[in-house]
Amino acid sequence: MLNKLPVLLLLAVLLPGYAVAGEDYVGSLITTTPYEGRQLAIKLARKSIGEMQSDSAVKKEVRAKYSRDGETLIEAAGVIAMEFATIAAANNYWRE
Numbered sequence: 562m563l564n565k566l567p568v569l570l571l572l573a574v575l576l577p578g579y580a581v582a583g584e585d586y587v588g589s590l591i592t593t594t595p596y597e598g599r600q601l602a603i604k605l606a607r608k609s610i611g612e613m614q615s616d617s618a619v620k621k622e623v624r625a626k627y628s629r630d631g632e633t634l635i636e637a638a639g640v641i642a643m644e645f646a647t648i649a650a651a652n653n654y655w656r657e
Contacts (some may be wrong), residue, residue, distance in 0.1 A: 590651035598652060602644035606637070 581592040586608065592598040614620050649655070 592648065592650050595649070595655055596653075598648040599641075599645055602641050602648055605644045606641045609640075632649060 587601070587605070590601070592601055610620070614623070627637070
């Protein structure tokens with residue numbers, strides 16, 4: 562994962578925002594609970610993949626391969642963790 566971190570950061574720079582064709586499905590990074598923040602992180606990661614690979618046939622083909630590859634699944638979890646870290650910071654780590 563560490564050797565792929567620069568690629569992930571580059572993607573974050575190249576794909577700012579998260580709006581798709583005028584659709585603002587984020588609204589805000591502010592969530593009520595850490596669980597809601599994690600759900601938002603998963604959504605953002607999934608939407609990013611959808612933006613990068615819009616061909617559903619290719620996505621299904623790739624999914625069949627990575628769903629059986631533990632290393633790839635751990636890397637995907639790392640992307641979600643990066644999204645969650647951003648959301649947690651935006652929410653001041655849910656401190657009152």
